Amino acid sequence: MAEAIGHVEALDVAQAVAHWKAAGLDLSGVLSPPDVPAGTPLRRTTVQDHGLEKALDHTLVELAADALERREQVRISLPVRNVNRTVGTLLGHELTKRWGLDGLPDDTIDITLTGSAGQSFGAFVPRGITLRLLGDANDYLGKGLSGGRIAVRPDRAAGFAAEQNIIAGNVIGYGATGGQIFLRGQVGERFCVRNSGATAVVEGVGDHGCEYMTGGVVVVLGRTGRNFAAGMSGGVAYVLDLRAGRVNPELVDLQPLDGDDAAVLEELLRAHREETESAVAWRLLQDWPAALERFTTVMPRDYARVVAVRRQAEAEGLDLDGDVVWSRIMEAAHG
Numbered sequence: 001m002a003e004a005i006g007h008v009e010a011l012d013v014a015q016a017v018a019h020w021k022a023a024g025l026d027l028s029g030v031l032s033p034p035d036v037p038a039g040t041p042l043r044r045t046t047v048q049d050h051g052l053e054k055a056l057d058h059t060l061v062e063l064a065a066d067a068l069e070r071r072e073q074v075r076i077s078l079p080v081r082n083v084n085r086t087v088g089t090l091l092g093h094e095l096t097k098r099w100g101l102d103g104l105p106d107d108t109i110d111i112t113l114t115g116s117a118g119q120s121f122g123a124f125v126p127r128g129i130t131l132r133l134l135g136d137a138n139d140y141l142g143k144g145l146s147g148g149r150i151a152v153r154p155d156r157a158a159g160f161a162a163e164q165n166i167i168a169g170n171v172i173g174y175g176a177t178g179g180q181i182f183l184r185g186q187v188g189e190r191f192c193v194r195n196s197g198a199t200a201v202v203e204g205v206g207d208h209g210c211e212y213m214t215g216g217v218v219v220v221l222g223r224t225g226r227n228f229a230a231g232m233s234g235g236v237a238y239v240l241d242l243r244a245g246r247v248n249p250e251l252v253d254l255q256p257l258d259g260d261d262a263a264v265l266e267e268l269l270r271a272h273r274e275e276t277e278s279a280v281a282w283r284l285l286q287d288w289p290a291a292l293e294r295f296t297t298v299m300p301r302d303y304a305r306v307v308a309v310r311r312q313a314e315a316e317g318l319d320l321d322g323d324v325v326w327s328r329i330m331e332a333a334h335g
Contacts, residue, residue: 006042009033056080057090060111064091067109067128068098076111082138085118092125092148103147104128114155117141119169122150127179132275139169139188145176145198151275153184163203163222163280173200176216184276189225192218195235201272203280210237210298219268221280229298237298238265240284247298255297262292305332 004010008031017027034042059078066072080087088111095103103126110130117137125131127147134155142150154162167185174190176198186204193208196215204222211227214234221240229237230248238261244254257265266288273281284291309332313325 002043006034055090056084056087060088060091061094064109067104068094071099071104071108073108074110076109078111078113080113080115080117080133080135082116082118086120086123087113087117088122088125088129088131088148089120092129092146095128096126099128102127106130106149121168122148125150125179136166136185137168140171140174141168141183142173142176142179142181142198142200143171145173145179145181147178149180149182149275151182153276153278161279163278167203170206172202173198176200180271182272182275184272184278186222192216199268201268203278210235213237217264217268219265219272221269221272221278221284229300232298233300234303235300236261236303238295239298241294242296242298244296251302252298252300253304255299257292257295257297261297265292265295302333308332 011031013027013031016022017025056078060076061068063076064074067074091109095109105128107130108128110132112132112134114134116135117133119138120140120143121133121137122131122142122145123140124144124146125148129148131148131150133150133152136154137152141152152167154160154167162185165185166187167183168187170188171190171193172183172187173181173192173195175194176192176196178197181198181200183200183202187202187206189206189208190211191202191205191209192198192200192213193211195210195213195218199217201219201221205220205224207225207227208230209220209224209228210218210232212231213229216235218235218237220237224239224242224246226246228247229252230250232252238257242254247254269281269285272278273285306329309328310320310325313320313328318325
């Protein structure tokens with residue numbers, strides 16, 4: 001392979017380029033040998049230095065040693081800058097190596113960071129780690145979140161209304177499988193795309209929120225952009241003052257809240273208020289019966305049928321993982 005890599009002149013492309021489907025296609029810019037001095041390597045011969053030894057996580061791992069080794073609670077406070085990317089990911093790796101998929105009890109490692117966090121803040125963080133950020137964050141916050149908790153709010157010295165400003169970037173909670181995200185402020189596009197199990201509360205989202213979501217719970221305490229819930233096949237979203245025209249209706253229905261929904265939503269708003277001191281959550285909780293009337297449940301149709309089957313089976317005392325229930329679920333899923 002080392003002898004072949006980079007030698008584009010050895011490719012026989014005549015048959016492909018002469019095919020009628022490629023008529024008029026000029027690939028010379030791609031298939032021309034590079035104009036480099038003789039003897040220049042045409043393949044990778046040096047190792048790229050990613051600077052991982054400078055990662056903030058090395059400090060976090062060191063400070064969290066008591067938790068990692070003996071499950072003791074630790075509290076950490078540090079500044080953070082936007083050059084610090086994937087904060088918490090290496091720490092989460094060390095935790096999972098030692099304690100497995102179940103992680104540690106919630107808040108065992110409780111970290112408060114102040115400043116602007118770089119991309120992928122809290123990516124893949126497992127249960128047992130809580131990341132509190134006083135400031136703001138870039139894209140991909142909580143990507144692949146695996147049971148940990150992330151709470152982001154502006155610095156207390158900030159002189160603006162958090163709910164009217166951006167607190168984090170695009171693609172928050174992408175592919176998350178578990179855990180919680182609390183964001184006091186608005187975020188960009190593609191919030192909770194492919195979320196399959198995390199719970200997230202936010203105060204406004206851009207376009208394509210909950211796209212391809214398959215599980216978990218999302219609460220939006222503010223505006224939504226276009227194409228909300230496109231391809232959403234599972235999970236549930238509760239949206240304040242929802243504009244129905246912003247929702248992609250192909251797979252979901254819009255419903256009023258029922259009693260179970262109301263209880264879940266109230267609990268999440270109280271948690272959001274506690275984690276971020278959200279003014280929006282506080283105002284809604286002051287007159288909760290009136291606030292409930294302003295929320296809409298976004299529910300995938302097939303998922304709703306499956307949930308109904310499981311609730312009925314639970315009421316009948318059936319084994320939720322048994323063959324009878326699974327047979328009912330498959331029947332419901334196919335309409």
